[in-house]
Amino acid sequence: MAAASHGPVVILAGGGALPERLARALQGRGREVRIIAFRGFTAWRLSRRADAVVDLLDIRRALNLLASWSPAEVVLAGPVQRPGPAAALGALASFRNRDEIASLLASGDDRLLTSVIRLIEEQGHRVSGIDGLAPELLAPAGVMSTVTPDDEQRQSMALGFSLLGSLSPFDVGQAAVIAGRRVAAIEGPEGTDAMLKRVRRLWGTRRLPKSHHGMVLVKTAKEGQDLRVDLPAIGPRTVIRAAAAGVNGIAVGAGRTLVIDPEETLQEAERRRLFLVGVSPRGAA
Amino acid sequence: MAAASHGPVVILAGGGALPERLARALQGRGREVRIIAFRGFTAWRLSRRADAVVDLLDIRRALNLLASWSPAEVVLAGPVQRPGPAAALGALASFRNRDEIASLLASGDDRLLTSVIRLIEEQGHRVSGIDGLAPELLAPAGVMSTVTPDDEQRQSMALGFSLLGSLSPFDVGQAAVIAGRRVAAIEGPEGTDAMLKRVRRLWGTRRLPKSHHGMVLVKTAKEGQDLRVDLPAIGPRTVIRAAAAGVNGIAVGAGRTLVIDPEETLQEAERRRLFLVGVSPRGAA
Numbered sequence: 001m002a003a004a005s006h007g008p009v010v011i012l013a014g015g016g017a018l019p020e021r022l023a024r025a026l027q028g029r030g031r032e033v034r035i036i037a038f039r040g041f042t043a044w045r046l047s048r049r050a051d052a053v054v055d056l057l058d059i060r061r062a063l064n065l066l067a068s069w070s071p072a073e074v075v076l077a078g079p080v081q082r083p084g085p086a087a088a089l090g091a092l093a094s095f096r097n098r099d100e101i102a103s104l105l106a107s108g109d110d111r112l113l114t115s116v117i118r119l120i121e122e123q124g125h126r127v128s129g130i131d132g133l134a135p136e137l138l139a140p141a142g143v144m145s146t147v148t149p150d151d152e153q154r155q156s157m158a159l160g161f162s163l164l165g166s167l168s169p170f171d172v173g174q175a176a177v178i179a180g181r182r183v184a185a186i187e188g189p190e191g192t193d194a195m196l197k198r199v200r201r202l203w204g205t206r207r208l209p210k211s212h213h214g215m216v217l218v219k220t221a222k223e224g225q226d227l228r229v230d231l232p233a234i235g236p237r238t239v240i241r242a243a244a245a246g247v248n249g250i251a252v253g254a255g256r257t258l259v260i261d262p263e264e265t266l267q268e269a270e271r272r273r274l275f276l277v278g279v280s281p282r283g284a285a
Numbered sequence: 286m287a288a289a290s291h292g293p294v295v296i297l298a299g300g301g302a303l304p305e306r307l308a309r310a311l312q313g314r315g316r317e318v319r320i321i322a323f324r325g326f327t328a329w330r331l332s333r334r335a336d337a338v339v340d341l342l343d344i345r346r347a348l349n350l351l352a353s354w355s356p357a358e359v360v361l362a363g364p365v366q367r368p369g370p371a372a373a374l375g376a377l378a379s380f381r382n383r384d385e386i387a388s389l390l391a392s393g394d395d396r397l398l399t400s401v402i403r404l405i406e407e408q409g410h411r412v413s414g415i416d417g418l419a420p421e422l423l424a425p426a427g428v429m430s431t432v433t434p435d436d437e438q439r440q441s442m443a444l445g446f447s448l449l450g451s452l453s454p455f456d457v458g459q460a461a462v463i464a465g466r467r468v469a470a471i472e473g474p475e476g477t478d479a480m481l482k483r484v485r486r487l488w489g490t491r492r493l494p495k496s497h498h499g500m501v502l503v504k505t506a507k508e509g510q511d512l513r514v515d516l517p518a519i520g521p522r523t524v525i526r527a528a529a530a531g532v533n534g535i536a537v538g539a540g541r542t543l544v545i546d547p548e549e550t551l552q553e554a555e556r557r558r559l560f561l562v563g564v565s566p567r568g569a570a
Binding site: 185188189191 | 444455457466467468470471476487
């Protein structure tokens with residue numbers, strides 16, 4: 001069961017607008033696309049035109065569909081809320097031994113998804129990342145906004161990326177807020193929005209006094225991160241919440257961060273006078 | 286103005302019970318103690334018997350007192366809420382140039398306190414740490430509680446200390462919560478109590494599912510941290526909030542973490558069946 005080189009791209013479609021945008025991007029590139037929607041997760045509009053709708057935990061059915069379609073590539077897109085431990089245990093039970101499952105559940109979402117990808121690969125399929133299939137959906141390198149970061153803000157950005165680099169070996173969030181040379185927050189499982197809310201509450205208190213230059217939000221994939229498993233994202237809501245928290249600009253890893261709805265994201269940034277920058281892994285924006 | 290070798294130990298007394306405990310510990314060791322209380326910060330009981338009460342921002346008066354007492358050692362103890370930027374600026378203005386002050390205010394509390402210590406040292410005084418003057422106030426190495434961590438919890442502890450080690454170069458909190466092999470939270474300027482509250486809200490949600498082994502709180506000073514500037518602390522309240530957040534045990538850096546009210550802290554840990562462990566910088570508890 002080797003991966004077919006001329007078959008369709010199968011999108012395993014989680015929630016949000018990304019799976020549909022990805023499908024459009026792939027069709028624009030002349031690729032044949034098939035969509036497996038997950039009941040209760042995939043957006044209703046996409047589910048209606050999906051080639052199949054399956055239960056998230058019905059791994060065998062999804063694998064059978066893949067086998068019958070002989071896809072050239074398989075791609076995971078859009079978030080899927082993690083099923084409860086008992087449910088995941090049951091679903092994986094016939095594919096993995098008990099110790100392996102218990103070990104997976106004790107670790108982060110990343111290892112759970114990695115295991116799912118490995119399972120698909122074991123069936124002879126090729127699993128690709130959005131970064132390879134449709135790089136136009138990712139943040140470009142350079143300043144995207146009319147506002148540009150000054151030297152001090154660039155220093156905060158560099159500090160932030162260095163911090164995220166140091167955190168790469170650990171299963172933890174991929175974003176942080178830097179105030180001058182100080183770390184105002186590191187994202188945990190709560191996610192970027194909740195982290196920004198926290199900063200908003202702290203900002204201007206004695207614990208996080210305002211400095212004239214405000215703060216920078218940095219977000220990027222971990223070094224060595226399998227982008228098929230987890231691709232950090234920003235969108236219009238990120239900009240709105242960042243501005244509300246006192247953040248003056250956002251720096252993301254170029255080619256390593258999704259920008260959800262780029263036009264609206266940039267518009268919100270312009271409206272709030274935030275800078276928006278994509279930084280290449282090797283350094284300069 | 287060299288430091289006198291046989292003069293008193295002068296405690297610059299911030300808030301809380303620590304300055305008084307330190308004074309008792311030093312007197313128990315036969316040291317002569319003088320106390321400078323800061324108006325509005327030092328506990329009322331200690332202020333009454335202090336040798337002088339000064340305004341926090343009246344740096345010149347504090348330095349004049351030190352000069353007249355010729356102390357053998359000076360020690361900072363107990364938290365002092367950071368004054369607002371304008372106030373700090375005014376207080377330091379006659380000792381430091383404007384650029385240096387602006388730079389200090391853009392950075393963390395650590396650098397501000399470091400600058401204050403350097404200023405005292407420039408006057409010829411020796412500034413010591415609580416770890417050197419009264420090490421009995423710090424966490425000992427080994428298991429303090431009757432509950433002991435199991436192998437998996439010890440792995441979480443090791444992961445947590447490794448994480449805090451990676452964060453050492455950055456001006457950020459010195460505590461984290463580990464759930465299995467996953468990082469549940471890293472402390473920012475909000476402090477340990479607020480971080481535990483955050484974990485409490487996340488614990489049991491899909492973002493941080495419960496695992497049978499629960500979580501471990503780790504806390505210690507940064508590698509290379511000047512313990513005169515900042516000494517992490519735990520106390521009874523830490524234990525109570527940790528237990529409420531779903532934490533099963535607390536591991537602190539032995540000799541590098543204050544235990545506020547050790548008897549009550551241990552009692553709370555026993556009552557809630559938490560383990561309490563001091564871990565030496567070189568490893569094993």
